[in-house]
Amino acid sequence: MYSALARSDIADIVEKVQAHERLSFEDGVRLFESNDITAIGCAADMVRRRLNGNKTYYIVNRHINHTDVCKNRCKFCAYSRSEGEDGAYMMSVAEVVARAEELYQDLKFTELHIVGGLHPTLPFEYYTEMLSALRARFPEVHLQAFTAVEIAHIAEIGALSVEECMRRLKEAGLGSLPGGGAEVFAPEVRNRICPEKMAGDDWLSVMRAAHNLGLRSNATMLYGHVENAEDRADHLLRLRNLQDETGGFMSFIPLRFHADNTNLAHLARPRSGIDDLKSVAVSRLMLDNFPHVKVFWIMFGLKLAQVALSFGADDFDGTVVEEKITHRAGAETPEGLTVADIRRLIEETGTAPVERDTLYREVTHEEQAVG
Amino acid sequence: MKLYGTLDSAAQGARLSREQAVELLSCHSLPELGRAAAAVCDILHPEPVRTYVVDRNINYTNICISGCRFCAFYREPGNPDGYVLSTEEVLEKVGEAVELGATQILMQGGLHPELGIEFYEGLFRAIKNAYPVHIHSLSAPEVVHIAEVSGLDLETTLCRLHDAGLGSLPGGGAEILVDRVRNELSPVKCSARKWLGVMETAGKIGMRATATMVFGHIESHEDRVEHLMAIRDLQDRTGVFTAFIPWTYQPGNTALGRAAAGGHDYLRTLAISRLVLDNVSNIQASWVTQGDALAQVALRFGANDIGSTMIEENVVAAAGVRFRLSEKRLIELIHSAGFDAAQRDTMYRLLRVHEKGVG
Numbered sequence: 001m002y003s004a005l006a007r008s009d010i011a012d013i014v015e016k017v018q019a020h021e022r023l024s025f026e027d028g029v030r031l032f033e034s035n036d037i038t039a040i041g042c043a044a045d046m047v048r049r050r051l052n053g054n055k056t057y058y059i060v061n062r063h064i065n066h067t068d069v070c071k072n073r074c075k076f077c078a079y080s081r082s083e084g085e086d087g088a089y090m091m092s093v094a095e096v097v098a099r100a101e102e103l104y105q106d107l108k109f110t111e112l113h114i115v116g117g118l119h120p121t122l123p124f125e126y127y128t129e130m131l132s133a134l135r136a137r138f139p140e141v142h143l144q145a146f147t148a149v150e151i152a153h154i155a156e157i158g159a160l161s162v163e164e165c166m167r168r169l170k171e172a173g174l175g176s177l178p179g180g181g182a183e184v185f186a187p188e189v190r191n192r193i194c195p196e197k198m199a200g201d202d203w204l205s206v207m208r209a210a211h212n213l214g215l216r217s218n219a220t221m222l223y224g225h226v227e228n229a230e231d232r233a234d235h236l237l238r239l240r241n242l243q244d245e246t247g248g249f250m251s252f253i254p255l256r257f258h259a260d261n262t263n264l265a266h267l268a269r270p271r272s273g274i275d276d277l278k279s280v281a282v283s284r285l286m287l288d289n290f291p292h293v294k295v296f297w298i299m300f301g302l303k304l305a306q307v308a309l310s311f312g313a314d315d316f317d318g319t320v321v322e323e324k325i326t327h328r329a330g331a332e333t334p335e336g337l338t339v340a341d342i343r344r345l346i347e348e349t350g351t352a353p354v355e356r357d358t359l360y361r362e363v364t365h366e367e368q369a370v371g
Numbered sequence: 372m373k374l375y376g377t378l379d380s381a382a383q384g385a386r387l388s389r390e391q392a393v394e395l396l397s398c399h400s401l402p403e404l405g406r407a408a409a410a411v412c413d414i415l416h417p418e419p420v421r422t423y424v425v426d427r428n429i430n431y432t433n434i435c436i437s438g439c440r441f442c443a444f445y446r447e448p449g450n451p452d453g454y455v456l457s458t459e460e461v462l463e464k465v466g467e468a469v470e471l472g473a474t475q476i477l478m479q480g481g482l483h484p485e486l487g488i489e490f491y492e493g494l495f496r497a498i499k500n501a502y503p504v505h506i507h508s509l510s511a512p513e514v515v516h517i518a519e520v521s522g523l524d525l526e527t528t529l530c531r532l533h534d535a536g537l538g539s540l541p542g543g544g545a546e547i548l549v550d551r552v553r554n555e556l557s558p559v560k561c562s563a564r565k566w567l568g569v570m571e572t573a574g575k576i577g578m579r580a581t582a583t584m585v586f587g588h589i590e591s592h593e594d595r596v597e598h599l600m601a602i603r604d605l606q607d608r609t610g611v612f613t614a615f616i617p618w619t620y621q622p623g624n625t626a627l628g629r630a631a632a633g634g635h636d637y638l639r640t641l642a643i644s645r646l647v648l649d650n651v652s653n654i655q656a657s658w659v660t661q662g663d664a665l666a667q668v669a670l671r672f673g674a675n676d677i678g679s680t681m682i683e684e685n686v687v688a689a690a691g692v693r694f695r696l697s698e699k700r701l702i703e704l705i706h707s708a709g710f711d712a713a714q715r716d717t718m719y720r721l722l723r724v725h726e727k728g729v730g
Contacts, residue, residue, distance in 0.1 A: 002375055002403065004382035004410040035709030037671045038409050041402030270700075272707040273664030274671060303634030303665050310401035310635065349635045350399025 008039035013285075017043040023286055028233030031282045037274050037311075044281035044312030051291060052314040056351040057360065058342045061111035061144075061318035062103045066091045066130070070117025072149075072196040076225070078261040080117050090119060093130045097137055104138065111318070111358045112138070114145035115178060124158030124165075128172040135173030142175040142358040148206035148217075149181035152198050163209050170215060176358055177210050179218030179253055185238050186231040193225055193257075193264060200235075204242055211248025216359065218294070219249050223279050224257040225267045232279075236286040243289045250360060251292035251315055254279035256299050273304055277311045284312025292360065297337070302345065309349045315356075316342055381646040382407035384414055389596055392647050396592040401639055408642035408673030415652060416675045420724065421708065422715040423701045426475035426507070427468035427682040431456045431494070435481025437512070439557035441546075441588060443624035445481050455483065458497050468682050469502050472698070475679070475717045477541055478508035482559075488521040488531060495536035505717045506536050510543035511569035515561040525572045533578055539717055540573055542581035542616060547590045548598045555589060556627070567605055574611030579718065582612050582651070586640055587619040587632025595640065599647045606650045613719055614653035614676065617644050618660045634665050638672045645673025653719055658704075663696055667704040676715070677701055 005014055013027050023031075031040055067090040070080035081088035091099065100112060112134065127146070134143055146154065146169070155165035166174070183190060185200030198206075210217055219239050223232060243249050256276060259268045269275075284293045294315035297305035309316065339355075346353040355363040377391045387395070398404060434453040435445035446453040456464075465476055476498065495506055509517070509532065518528040529537075546553060548563040561569075573580050582602050586595055606612050617640055619632040645654050656674035658666035659681060666677055680698050696704075698714075705712035706727040713721040 002406075003379050004403075004406045007410065008406075035671070036409075037668065038402045038405035042400075042406055045400065045402050270703050270707065271664055272704070273666075273668040274708055276664060277668060301662065301664065303637070303662060304668070305634075307401065307634040307638060307665070307668065310399070344630065345633055348633050349401070 002042075005039055005042055008034075008036045010034050010036055010039055010043075014039060014043045017046060017285060022288060025233050025237055028236060028282065028286050029229045031285060032229035032232050032278060035274065037277050037281070040278060040281045040285070041311040044284040045310055047284050047288070048293070048312050048314050054351050055314065055354045056309055056346040056349065057292070057315040057354050057356040058339075058346065059111055059315075059318040059356055059358070060107060060109045060339060060363075061113055061358075062100070062107070062109045063113045063115075064091075064096060064099055064103075066096055066114060066116040067119050067122070068117050069119045071120045071153075072118050072194075074194040074196055076193055076222075076257060076259050076262050076264040076267075078259070083120065090122070093126065093133050096130050097133050100134060100138065109141065110363060111142045111144055113178060113318075114143065115147055115150065115180060118150060118153040122157070124154060124160070127154050128168055131169060131173035143173050144176045144178055144358050145169075145174055147178055147180035148203045148210075149198055151177070151206050151210070152202065162206050163213065166206075166210055166213055166215060170213060174215065176215055176250070177207070177217035179220040179249075179251070182220045182235070182239075183222040184225075184227045184231050185235045186227065189225075189227045189231050193222075193267065200238070204238060207248065208242060208246060211246035216248050216250050218251045218253060219290075220253045220255050221279070221283070222255045222257055224269050224271075224275065225259075225264070232282070233286065236283060240287055240289060243287070247289075249290055250358075251294045252283050252287050252290045253294045253296055254283055255296060258299065276300055276304055277308060280308045280313050281311040302337075306345050306349060309346065309351060316346060378403060378407045382410040384411060384649065386649055387647050389600055392596040392599060392643060393592055395643050395646065396595060396639070398639075399635075401635060401642075404639055404642040404646075405672040408645040409671055411645055411649075412654070412673045412675055419710050420713050420721070421670050421674075421705045421710040422676045422713045422719065422721070423698070423705070424475055424676075424679045424715055424717065425472045425682075425698060426477050426679040427464060427471075427473050429456070429461060429464050429476060429478045430480050431461060431478055432480040432483045432486070434483045436484050437482050437557060437559045439560060440626040441556055441585070441620050441622075443621075448484055455486070458494055461494060462497060462501055465498055465502055465504060469504055471680075471682055472714075473504065473680075473682065474714075474722065475505045475507045477679070478506070479510055479513065479541065479543060482512065482516040484520070486517070486520065488517050488523065488528060491517060491532060491537075492535040495532065499536035505538045507539045507541055507717050508537060510541055511566045512544040512561045514540070514569050515565050525569060526576065529569070529572055529578065530576055533576060537578075539578055539613070540570070540580035542583035542612075542614075545583050545598070545602075546585045547588075547594050548584075548601045549590065549594045552590045552594055563601065567601060570605060570611050571609055574605075574609030578611070579613050580611050581614045581616060581655075583615070584617045584640075584644070585620050586617060587636060588627060588629070595643075596647070599644060603648055603650060606648070610650075612651050613717075614655050615644055615648050615651045616655040616657060616678070617641055618657040621660060634661070637661055637665065638669065641669055641674060642672045658696055658701075663700065663704055667708050670705065670708040670710065676719075677705060 259265045295308040295313040343353040432455040655676045656666040656669035702712040712725045
């Protein structure tokens, strides 16, 4: 082994990774507790190259948040409003389509990412109509919509099982599910940061049902609040177990707790760049059956997000101009990047930028005929 | 792999050749470079303490005849936005800084066409009479300029400034110590040879200094290595440098423009600096240009110091980059990187240790 690595306090774990051995819960805890971020990074970069070679993915996508009205009002969320409150809004199906149209004129995206609050009165049909209308207008665009938490809510509104709910949404045009709402599965952590939200086991059940229906999804972890290393390792192992069972997860996305404008601001740990890199690298190491780890540059900032591409992440996310949720919580990064910006940032890391679609197929643009 | 041999020997403290340094700059395995640099840093600084300094930047004038294309701060003589601070204004700022615990004053300014050595001698004496503070001021191009305006040689200029209270020289104005690059970026600023000459003279008369490198503009990898070699050679001869501080060119509001170097290039170059400069004890991270998160990561990429609180900073801010950190935040960043934090003085002596909490 490279001598500088052999002296690390996690050298034995690096050796397991080199030997393609699966890491244990205890390994995960030790990795999260270690400050040897470059040793962790060496191992994570090795796995990232094993799985994704020299490719770094990005997607041309747009986000639409159809409503900020939410019956949950999670305490860490700066985005949600109650019905009738100042700043509360709800877009009709026609408005969602018009907004998508406007965004599409600006840039031909391959994915629309749609998430919103748990609106207490919108009927089940609102969701199916939104999906059908978008699919009719943009048949080539993949609709990645509704977190597991929203799915459970929409099912309840429609008095349907989550399976039946997702079957109907899929028929209407739903392509895949985003990974939000997972937070941290450990019940004692959930009780402190989001007691209103569905239990971790329920989140996993929705995902299991989605995967069984042939809907792929992503997964997330919200870190940097009251959770400890054991909670994080436990969260990752529960995801790994479900992935062993279904194989339905595409990418994992670590999300830092952003709570500047919320009444849980006091629970946010001060930002640590080393911890941000650990969230990427340790996830890459523990989730050996997840094909991709995505760094959400809006939360990391461009400089650290770029560095994360050498610490296990192989996906730089998308060209986002409509991301409102993180910005209300005080993120300081630009709201949109151009494709050229993204490709340059990726190339600077010595990897090859690859435009992907939602399902990680490479997108090839037909060259315009030279006349 | 050939690179592993180079990294392995570097991590054990072997001196790298120019060719090996160039080879490492084209290496994209960022964590491996970082691990080697961290290993070398641990050899030089085995105690688990990383440092910061409390200081204030005072830019006594923004009037400058240099016209560097990467600078957003300067004003040409005659520009209505030009200023020169009075002695009273400077003393007031020094007083505020000392009140806030500053041990060091970093005064730098433009190359003002009319300010001779008497201006600086008067200013330094006034500060030293009023406050017990270390004056870490005047970059090498300013020293060269003062010597020219006053018709003095470098040694006389530095001796007189030193007598008046100047304690040490900051490393600014080094940019890239390759004249081809300097001629394109900052043709009026002193040559590489002159910059090195000021530092050599400072070492000769018993002063200390820091060295910087500004990268990510028009220079090549070979130019960066040339710069590092020039610093290492001079350090072998003089031992003048206390620290090396690499940072990236900030393109906002400058004539040169173009995209800023990313976090990847910053950490890679920082790590290589640690590996190449085996005779310079301290490497500083630059939170002012990189932000707090990346500066903290730099403490695991070969840097052993997170720089200063910079109670006031104007030059980088003029390029549109404004990161503000308190002493408390610097301590917190060092602690969450896994180290005890210590306030140091200009000579890197520890003044106060803040031990990292348990758990």
